[in-house]
Amino acid sequence: MDVSKNVKLTFLTFLLLAVVSFSQVQAQDGEITDQDLRKYALLNEVVDLMKKDISVMVNGMIKNQEGMTGKRFKELQSAKGDKAKYEAMGAKEFEMKFMELVNKKQSERIEAIKTVNQALATKMVGDGGKVYKKIKSELSTNADLKAKYDQIVASLRGAEG
Numbered sequence: 001m002d003v004s005k006n007v008k009l010t011f012l013t014f015l016l017l018a019v020v021s022f023s024q025v026q027a028q029d030g031e032i033t034d035q036d037l038r039k040y041a042l043l044n045e046v047v048d049l050m051k052k053d054i055s056v057m058v059n060g061m062i063k064n065q066e067g068m069t070g071k072r073f074k075e076l077q078s079a080k081g082d083k084a085k086y087e088a089m090g091a092k093e094f095e096m097k098f099m100e101l102v103n104k105k106q107s108e109r110i111e112a113i114k115t116v117n118q119a120l121a122t123k124m125v126g127d128g129g130k131v132y133k134k135i136k137s138e139l140s141t142n143a144d145l146k147a148k149y150d151q152i153v154a155s156l157r158g159a160e161g
Contacts, residue, residue, distance in 0.1 A: 030134070032131065032134060032138065032145065036131050036135060037135060037145070037148060037149055037152060038152055039124045040132060040135045040136075040149070041149055041153050041156060042156060043117070043120050043124055043132075044153075045153065045156050045157070047113060047116070050109070050113045050116070051113060053109070054106055054109045054110070057105060057109070058073075058102055058105075058106065061098075061101075061102055061105070065098055067092075067094065067095075068095070068098060072095070073099075073102075075089060076091060076095055076099050077099070079091075079099075081099065081100070081103055083096065086099070121133075135149075
């Protein structure tokens with residue numbers, strides 16, 4: 001990951017942790033507050049950056065693996081770890097081991113992202129994740145909420161850039 005992406009991820013992570021660390025007064029009737037929506041947006045921005053980092057990691061591994069190209073990686077990736085398919089593709093031993101390593105690294109990162117997402121979703125706005133789930137659900141049906149969310153995301157992206 002390049003330095004600017006590290007800085008952006010660090011900035012958003014610290015911002016998220018700062019927001020999460022402040023206590024908040026929940027709306028009386030289960031209404032989604034602007035603060036709830038900001039926390040949700042910030043969480044999703046951090047998770048998205050973490051997901052993008054997986055691609056950066058994989059591309060770096062491909063670049064540093066002698067004899068591996070992006071095209072060959074994509075071909076081998078279609079085998080989804082199936083040794084018989086690798087053999088049918090004429091994969092060399094180092095290619096199979098490389099794919100195994102990449103898959104392991106990707107899985108580790110994905111699990112870490114899921115853990116972070118779940119932990120923050122349940123704690124970020126309280127209620128054990130109920131508010132998070134409500135926001136996620138309502139974003140697909142409530143145009144006003146979606147517009148407000150999009151504005152918040154745009155402002156977050158402007159802050160990181």
